[in-house]
Amino acid sequence: MISSYLKAGKIVSKVRDDASKLIKDGMPVLELVNHVEGSIRSEGSEPAFPCNVSINDVTAHYTSPPGDKTLIKEGDLVKLDLGAHVDGFIADTAITVAVGDADERCYVMMDAAREALEDALATIRAGVEVGEIGRVIEEKIHSHGMKPVANLTGHSMDRWILHSGLSIPNITERNPHLLEEGDVLAIEPFATDGVGLVTDMPETHIFRFLRDRPLRLVHARRVLGRIKEEYHALPFAQRWLEEYFEPKRLNASMRMLIQSRAIYPYHVLREKSGALVAQWEHTVIVEKDGCTVITE
Structure with missing residues (x-):
């Protein structure tokens, strides 16, 4: 260790x-x-x-x-x-x-x-x-x-x-x-x-796996499985996933994962x-x- x-x-x-x-x-x-x-x-x-x-x-x-x-x-x-x-x-x-x-x-x-x-x-x-x-x-x-x-x-x-x-x-x-x-x-x-x-700020470019969730879209389930396997509970960037998934479908799956609370989005922070x-x-x-x- x-x-x-x-x-x-x-x-x-x-x-x-x-x-x-x-x-x-x-x-x-x-x-x-x-x-x-x-x-x-x-x-x-x-x-x-x-x-x-x-x-x-x-x-x-x-x-x-x-x-x-x-x-x-x-x-x-x-x-x-x-x-x-x-x-x-x-x-x-x-x-x-x-x-x-x-x-x-x-x-x-x-x-x-x-x-x-x-x-x-x-x-x-x-x-x-x-x-x-x-x-x-x-x-x-x-x-x-x-x-x-x-x-x-x-x-x-x-x-x-x-x-x-x-x-x-x-x-x-x-x-x-x-x-x-x-x-x-x-x-x-x-x-x-x-x-x-x-x-x-409104933008979110960093995310973290939270939990498995029942998901309607097969593609979203695949994306979540990749996130869990690759990053465990560590933060990751959406651009890292473009090596595995087509960007347009990835965008739709990421929205679903956020909405279902399968992943956590980190908002960009600015001085007030x-x-x-x-x-x-x-x-x-x-x-x-x-x-x-x-x-x-």
Whole structure:
């Protein structure tokens, strides 16, 4: 188990660092996500979820839909969030890149999120209250004159489960739950100069298997079977399924699967006031006197 976590962490660290150097004005987002996901596979693992490329006020859950024409532009603040798994053991990491001649506030936000992550990691050990991590993150982000995003959190992970029940806050809150040795956590501060809240957008490009359901369409049953077999309970992108299914029929089946609650759609999230957001993230394994960061 530990060796699988370490292998997944090493892979996503390498892919993250390599991909962050490719981000530039005029780059198609679809090219970036395909590069990241392809690199994860070529390194000997599988994506734990679709590569997220969230730009400016878009905060999370954006991955390219089929045929995406979105381009990265000069001055954009790009959040690159990626994960890999080895036999279901997951490593999750994120970085923010300012493209070209970005506004100075972008760099302040980036510093706030990165330093908040560093302070949080220095706090983690067995026996620490979860609420203490949120306090440390919020204080560091406030020290830069920014706000944490209050309704986004880090999370615990388990085999084949990206969000396994424990939320790690980015703000001060009373949470006396104590970390335990062996916990696997994704710590991910978000910093903004907006109101510090995210809201749903209409778009959904990432999905997750929920349950088997009685379905009228044979094609929808086939799609659901493929999803269950290929991705277990991990998030996936519709564009991944186009390798197996014709796009027009796939669209109809996906609508049915959502309506029947066989799969869960993740809405793209944006900062409520339209402000820029920066993100930094590492995965850690909690130890008695500290933690091992597997995505450094």
